[in-house]
Amino acid sequence: MIILPVISFLVSALVLGILLHPLFSKFGLDHPNQRSMHIFPIPRTGGISILSGFFLTCLFISGDEQYILVLGIFIGGLSLMDDLFNLKIIVRFVFQLLVVGIFLFILDFPLQTWLLFIVTLYILWHINLFNFMDGMDGLAVTMSL
Secondary structure, eight states: OTHHHHHHHHHHHHHHHHHHHHHHHHHSEEOOOTTOSOSSOEESOTHHHHHHHHHHHHTTOOGGGGHHHHHHHHHHHHHHHHHHHOOOHHHHHHHHHHHHHHHHHHHTOOOOHHHHHHHHHHHHHHHHHHHHHHTTTTHHHHHHO
């Protein structure tokens, strides 16, 4: 009787593997191009592991700080859309600038204008640094650990 679930699992895995392989080969892999740092196709959406850790951490935040989770979802959604559809740089940058601006506005730090400008550049730098590293065979995931 124990053999039936094992056979069922193996048959399901085989059938799903055969059916889903073309889908993942087309949409789930980043194929090398002139900007790529890799020579072979690599899986996309490596940033999901980074966002998972971020979201789990946000579960322990209560009250007014929940906006951080919402802004993180926006940045994560933008990154996912970029992985899937290769968004133009200006679209990504404007969206990132908007999210960072909202973040700094909500925090309401009593900082001078020039310092807010530097903090904005710092946050944008790190967002795009991880975006760049994510294309280098999972380096972003390793660095985030």
